[in-house]
Amino acid sequence: MRIVYSPLDALKISRDNPDKTVIFFAIGFETTAPANAMAVLQAKAQNIQNFAVLVSHVTVPAAITALMESPDVRVDGFLAAGHVCTVMGYWEYEPLAERYNIPIVVTGFEPVDILHGILACVRMLEKGPRCASRGVQNAYARSVTRDGNKPAQAVINQVFEICDHAWRGIGIIPQSGYRLRQKFAFYDAEKRFPELQSIETKESPLCISGQVLLGVKRPNECPAFGMECTPQTPLGATMVSAEGACAAYYHYGRYNK
Numbered sequence: 283m284r285i286v287y288s289p290l291d292a293l294k295i296s297r298d299n300p301d302k303t304v305i306f307f308a309i310g311f312e313t314t315a316p317a318n319a320m321a322v323l324q325a326k327a328q329n330i331q332n333f334a335v336l337v338s339h340v341t342v343p344a345a346i347t348a349l350m351e352s353p354d355v356r357v358d359g360f361l362a363a364g365h366v367c368t369v370m371g372y373w374e375y376e377p378l379a380e381r382y383n384i385p386i387v388v389t390g391f392e393p394v395d396i397l398h399g400i401l402a403c404v405r406m407l408e409k410g411p412r413c414a415s416r417g418v419q420n421a422y423a424r425s426v427t428r429d430g431n432k433p434a435q436a437v438i439n440q441v442f443e444i445c446d447h448a449w450r451g452i453g454i455i456p457q458s459g460y461r462l463r464q465k466f467a468f469y470d471a472e473k474r475f476p477e478l479q480s481i482e483t484k485e486s487p488l489c490i491s492g493q494v495l496l497g498v499k500r501p502n503e504c505p506a507f508g509m510e511c512t513p514q515t516p517l518g519a520t521m522v523s524a525e526g527a528c529a530a531y532y533h534y535g536r537y538n539k
């Protein structure tokens with residue numbers, strides 16, 4: 283297994299090792315999908331046969347929908363990730379803000395961006411329920427436009443199609459993932475290597491990350507938090523990545539029991 287900084291690095295490894303088959307693990311939200319789609323297009327254009335992609339892409343609007351449709355949800359508003367919106371724009375969020383009467387603020391990643399996003403979200407909430415001004419605000423205009431990066435979206439749509447996807451801690455969310463279109467099936471690792479389809483993710487019975495994502499429980503209310511589960515020994519998705527809620531609580535709020 284090798285870590286690469288670009289899917290094109292995986293393509294180069296394929297070219298340099300024609301006697302081996304390279305499987306690139308294509309993961310992430312919409313942010314990483316354009317580059318991964320480009321790698322598939324490049325592989326096809328260069329007729330690279332010993333390259334395949336194991337796709338695990340997910341999409342934000344479907345996740346927001348699933349959270350808001352949950353009867354247990356206690357989420358009052360969303361900070362929409364600026365990198366996702368740089369690619370996708372925020373037009374997809376407008377009907378969600380309206381349907382669920384929630385503020386959604388497109389937010390960047392510097393500390394002042396986060397504060398700006400939270401402030402905008404709170405101001406919209408303070409205007410009261412069913413306020414006409416609730417909707418989507420763009421607090422990251424130096425990078426994000428309403429339409430987003432149209433060429434990047436076109437590449438995603440050329441290579442991927444929407445499919446159901448399993449989310450750790452939540453389960454299957456309909457229409458929440460990408461898979462390769464049939465015309466790129468040769469590069470689909472799951473089709474070329476059927477044994478990959480039998481891989482199952484085993485959730486830890488201790489993990490309550492689904493409730494954390496729903497806002498029902500805080501990370502430090504999980505009995506495994508900071509004990510069996512740490513960033514070095516993560517049991518759930520929200521501890522794995524540095525920006526996950528459990529990892530953030532571990533790094534910045536673990537003493538606030």
Ligand code: SF4
Nearest residue numbers: 489491504511518528
């Ligand atoms: S602390 Fe770990 S085990 Fe608990 S909810 Fe978070 S990721 Fe899951």
